[in-house]
Amino acid sequence: MLLLDHLWIVLALPLAGAGLCGLFGRRWSQTLVNSVAVGSVSLTFLAVLEVVREFMQGAPDHARSFFPWMMAGPFRVDFALQVDQLTVVMLLVVAGVGLLIHIYSTGYMAHEGGYYRFFSYMNLFMFFMLTLVLSANLVLLFVGWEGVGLCSYLLIGFFFRKKSAADAGKKAFIVTRIGDFGFTLGVLLAFRQFHSVDYHAIFSAAANMPVEGVGHYGVLTAICLLLFAGAVGKSAQLPLYVWLPDAMEGPTPVSALIHAATMVTAGVYMVARMNVLFVHAPLALTVVAVVGAVTALFAATIALVQTDIKKVLAYSTVSQLGYMFLACGVGAFSAGIFHLMTHAFFKGLLFLAAGSVIHAMGGEQDMRRMGGLRTKIPVTYWTMLAATLAIAGTPGFSGFFSKDEILFQSFAGPLANRALWAVGLAAALLTSFYMFRLLFLTFHGAPRYDEHQTHVHESPRSMLVPLVILAILATVGGWLAAPALWRGANHFDDYLDPVFASANAVLAMSQPLNLPAETHILEIELMALAVAIALVGFLVAWWFYLRSPRTPERLAASLHAPYELLLHKYYVDEIYAFLIVRPLLWISTNVLWHFVDTRVIDGTVNGVAHGARGTGGRLRQIQSGNARSYAAWVVFGAVLFTGLLMGLLRMVR
Amino acid sequence: MTLPIVVFFLFAGIAVVGAIALIVAREPIHSALSLILVMVSLAVLYLLLGAEFIAAVQIIVYAGAIMVLFVFVIMLLNAGVEERTNFSRLAKYAGLPLAVFLAIELGYWLVRGSQGPAPAAVSSASTRALSQLLFASFVLPFELTSILILIALLGAVVLARKES
Amino acid sequence: MPTSYYLGLSAILFGLGVVAFLFKRNIITIFMAIELMLNAVNLAFVAFSQALGQLDGQVFVFFVIVVAAAEAAVGLAIVMLIARNRQSLNVERVNLLKF
Numbered sequence: 001m002l003l004l005d006h007l008w009i010v011l012a013l014p015l016a017g018a019g020l021c022g023l024f025g026r027r028w029s030q031t032l033v034n035s036v037a038v039g040s041v042s043l044t045f046l047a048v049l050e051v052v053r054e055f056m057q058g059a060p061d062h063a064r065s066f067f068p069w070m071m072a073g074p075f076r077v078d079f080a081l082q083v084d085q086l087t088v089v090m091l092l093v094v095a096g097v098g099l100l101i102h103i104y105s106t107g108y109m110a111h112e113g114g115y116y117r118f119f120s121y122m123n124l125f126m127f128f129m130l131t132l133v134l135s136a137n138l139v140l141l142f143v144g145w146e147g148v149g150l151c152s153y154l155l156i157g158f159f160f161r162k163k164s165a166a167d168a169g170k171k172a173f174i175v176t177r178i179g180d181f182g183f184t185l186g187v188l189l190a191f192r193q194f195h196s197v198d199y200h201a202i203f204s205a206a207a208n209m210p211v212e213g214v215g216h217y218g219v220l221t222a223i224c225l226l227l228f229a230g231a232v233g234k235s236a237q238l239p240l241y242v243w244l245p246d247a248m249e250g251p252t253p254v255s256a257l258i259h260a261a262t263m264v265t266a267g268v269y270m271v272a273r274m275n276v277l278f279v280h281a282p283l284a285l286t287v288v289a290v291v292g293a294v295t296a297l298f299a300a301t302i303a304l305v306q307t308d309i310k311k312v313l314a315y316s317t318v319s320q321l322g323y324m325f326l327a328c329g330v331g332a333f334s335a336g337i338f339h340l341m342t343h344a345f346f347k348g349l350l351f352l353a354a355g356s357v358i359h360a361m362g363g364e365q366d367m368r369r370m371g372g373l374r375t376k377i378p379v380t381y382w383t384m385l386a387a388t389l390a391i392a393g394t395p396g397f398s399g400f401f402s403k404d405e406i407l408f409q410s411f412a413g414p415l416a417n418r419a420l421w422a423v424g425l426a427a428a429l430l431t432s433f434y435m436f437r438l439l440f441l442t443f444h445g446a447p448r449y450d451e452h453q454t455h456v457h458e459s460p461r462s463m464l465v466p467l468v469i470l471a472i473l474a475t476v477g478g479w480l481a482a483p484a485l486w487r488g489a490n491h492f493d494d495y496l497d498p499v500f501a502s503a504n505a506v507l508a509m510s511q512p513l514n515l516p517a518e519t520h521i522l523e524i525e526l527m528a529l530a531v532a533i534a535l536v537g538f539l540v541a542w543w544f545y546l547r548s549p550r551t552p553e554r555l556a557a558s559l560h561a562p563y564e565l566l567l568h569k570y571y572v573d574e575i576y577a578f579l580i581v582r583p584l585l586w587i588s589t590n591v592l593w594h595f596v597d598t599r600v601i602d603g604t605v606n607g608v609a610h611g612a613r614g615t616g617g618r619l620r621q622i623q624s625g626n627a628r629s630y631a632a633w634v635v636f637g638a639v640l641f642t643g644l645l646m647g648l649l650r651m652v653r
Numbered sequence: 654m655t656l657p658i659v660v661f662f663l664f665a666g667i668a669v670v671g672a673i674a675l676i677v678a679r680e681p682i683h684s685a686l687s688l689i690l691v692m693v694s695l696a697v698l699y700l701l702l703g704a705e706f707i708a709a710v711q712i713i714v715y716a717g718a719i720m721v722l723f724v725f726v727i728m729l730l731n732a733g734v735e736e737r738t739n740f741s742r743l744a745k746y747a748g749l750p751l752a753v754f755l756a757i758e759l760g761y762w763l764v765r766g767s768q769g770p771a772p773a774a775v776s777s778a779s780t781r782a783l784s785q786l787l788f789a790s791f792v793l794p795f796e797l798t799s800i801l802i803l804i805a806l807l808g809a810v811v812l813a814r815k816e817s
Numbered sequence: 818m819p820t821s822y823y824l825g826l827s828a829i830l831f832g833l834g835v836v837a838f839l840f841k842r843n844i845i846t847i848f849m850a851i852e853l854m855l856n857a858v859n860l861a862f863v864a865f866s867q868a869l870g871q872l873d874g875q876v877f878v879f880f881v882i883v884v885a886a887a888e889a890a891v892g893l894a895i896v897m898l899i900a901r902n903r904q905s906l907n908v909e910r911v912n913l914l915k916f
Contacts, residue, residue, distance in 0.1 A: 624740075624741070628744040631744060635839065691853060699860075702823070702864060702866075715882055719886050723845065730906065739909075752832050760825055763861065786873070798884065801887050805886075
């Protein structure tokens with residue numbers, strides 16, 4: 001019996017965990033909740049491993065429909081799941097990193113109220129994310145899409161009594177909703193074009209359509225742009241990124257799982273999944289690449305001056321997601337997914353380690369009040385160092401290979417754009433700087449807090465073991481796709497080749513001729529440049545925060561205006577509030593409420609009642625009690641009736 | 654000026670005068686007597702139309718029983734001159750025009766309706782023929798009306814009883 | 818004698834009956850006006866009966882008279898009750914059933 005034929009089991013396990021914890025967990029002990037929640041995710045991971053094993057052994061990868069869900073005339077959506085190479089990568093990342101974070105949460109959330117509720121929501125998230133990844137059609141993907149959005153809302157606002165947390169949850173949901181609207185339109189347009197929402201049907205039909213070059217924009221471009229709108233919201237790109245920094249109000253494991261490793265990557269997955277459509281719409285790909293690159297740089301600039309450790313990581317996530325979209329936008333889908341995977345490792349690790357720091361510091365999140373923690377929480381320090389080296393692009397670490405591949409593809413790949421490459425490189429420089437800044441401020445130097453007040457202690461093993469595992473993955477995970485000039489072959493690319501084969505074929509056809517051939521020399525040159533940039537970032541951070549600690553203050557004082565601009569995140573939230581939120585609230589209050597609801601709707605209803613009352617009041621005057629009056633009315637009626645009757649008879653005659 | 658025409662106009666005139674007298678009279682007893690006058694002249698007109706039986710029934714039942722009942726009640730209740738109240742404005746102002754209009758309307762349609770096929774031979778309606786019709790085709794209404802009279806009788810007795 | 822003359826008389830009598838019905842205030846007089854209207858209708862029936870050569874019209878008259886009798890009996894009983902109750906025979910004094 002193949003698990004592949006019963007893929008729904010992979011989804012049923014976390015759903016069962018969510019249901020049990022949610023319904024009954026209130027009276028359970030923490031150990032029991034742990035067993036059920038972590039147990040269900042462990043079983044899910046084992047199921048995923050089995051599915052991967054069966055798939056690797058050559059089981060067919062066609063979509064399996066488990067039951068018809070919606071049938072309305074020509075519109076048919078089945079509960080259909082499929083597995084292919086891309087799905088395998090996503091499954092392993094989601095289930096693996098998800099399991100590690102669940103284990104971590106048992107330690108981190110041990111002293112929080114609502115323990116069972118947290119794990120119920122986390123399991124529910126796993127269910128929806130796996131649905132998204134396993135789906136074989138656009139509508140089921142959207143179900144998962146919305147479901148993870150719901151869980152994000154629930155988990156961001158987990159401490160619901162805190163107003164800022166509740167507001168952040170609402171903000172996340174509403175902002176992603178804007179993108180989801182575009183996504184829905186894209187799905188509907190796709191249905192109108194292809195008469196189906198199944199991937200298989202859409203891809204085979206789209207593959208036969210012409211590429212919509214400049215001046216020949218058509219429905220495929222529209223579909224891709226609309227779908228990308230959803231990705232902009234869900235994956236926190238410009239201009240819909242504003243919810244992600246606020247989402248840090250949620251517990252740190254939530255930030256690690258949802259807002260670093262999995263949910264925010266759903267947009268990247270979707271673009272990669274729809275690669276057949278996107279390569280037929282070069283305008284859409286350009287938009288994706290530009291948005292990705294600009295977001296990468298934009299967010300990196302904000303991260304330079306943030307003081308809350310989680311906010312730095314949040315903007316870093318936005319920036320790294322930009323890299324993934326940049327990769328997809330230049331046609332290097334496989335590189336984008338590779339970076340997705342390595343990012344899950346090192347960003348997840350960064351968040352968990354930050355959580356460990358916060359836990360050790362008794363809740364402190366401001367880096368200005370940390371320092372010198374290196375000796376006190378060594379395991380946390382060394383794992384965080386590994387992650388920082390990975391994200392900065394230190395040779396040998398996972399992030400180096402993935403980021404390097406993206407930069408190389410944007411320089412010399414099929415849809416290369418030198419300008420975008422330069423933007424990516426600049427963002428890499430800033431990334432290296434702010435990440436080492438974070439490391440130095442937190443762990444190095446003299447303690448800037450009262451050591452007698454805060455008793456720094458290392459985290460429990462439930463939190464440290466996932467850190468170590470992720471650190472190992474962040475270090476060696478990149479060797480999967482080491483480029484040819486190193487000893488490894490690019491296994492990752494080769495593995496995902498079947499998924500992107502037709503897209504690569506289309507791209508190869510449209511490659512401009514004046515690009516230099518992909519020589520090894522070019523690769524080495526670009527690689528060296530990237531390493532040099534990373535080193536520059538490291539040195540500047542070292543100078544600013546270790547060697548000459550007064551420099552940042554002096555620089556901030558002399559460049560006061562730019563510093564304030566960055567510190568206030570370019571005032572984007574304030575601009576949105578002024579341009580969008582306030583007018584909307586004004587319209588809601590004055591137009592919709594005072595006018596439409598009060599005067600039109602209430603007025604109509606009350607008016608009808610008023611009219612009935614008035615008419616009745618006037619009509620009842622006839623009942624005067626005076627018989628002579630009645631008699632007169634009777635005669636009047638007789639006159640009318642006689643005339644009517646005879647008139648009708650005459651007409652009939 | 655044949656006899657039928659003279660008789661017709663004479664008794665028609667008497668009927669109309671009687672009706673006007675009913676309206677104008679101030680005492681109800683005078684109205685009752687006027688009504689009897691109207692009924693008697695109508696009986697004559699029925700005779701003119703060849704409906705002897707109906708004429709007889711009109712005199713015996715209508716003028717002789719019903720109107721007598723009316724007169725009894727008027728005398729029993731000592732009905733006198735009525736007070737001239739006018740609570741209903743509608744009846745006061747719209748009453749006359751409405752009535753006139755109704756009369757004209759009815760007259761118009763009736764006269765129009767009667768200008769159809771020429772009247773057939775004036776058959777002397779014999780009582781025998783009438784009774785044959787009554788007890789053959791219309792026996793059901795006939796029986797029902799007898800029950801109706803019984804009900805009316807009972808009703809009148811119950812209603813007019815003194816509280817005891 | 819043309820039938821239309823009889824019918825015209827019937828209409829006139831009916832109209833006079835309506836006038837009496839609307840303008841008199843004594844209940845008994847109003848009742849008598851109703852009887853007048855019924856008589857007018859009877860005349861029309863008999864006239865038509867003669868005009869069409871059928872006896873059905875006269876049968877109708879028969880029934881009208883019977884029903885008028887029954888109605889008069891019950892009606893006058895009610896009038897007596899009203900007179901006992903309201904101490905007046907003015908129809909405008911019987912005005913309690915109003916809004």
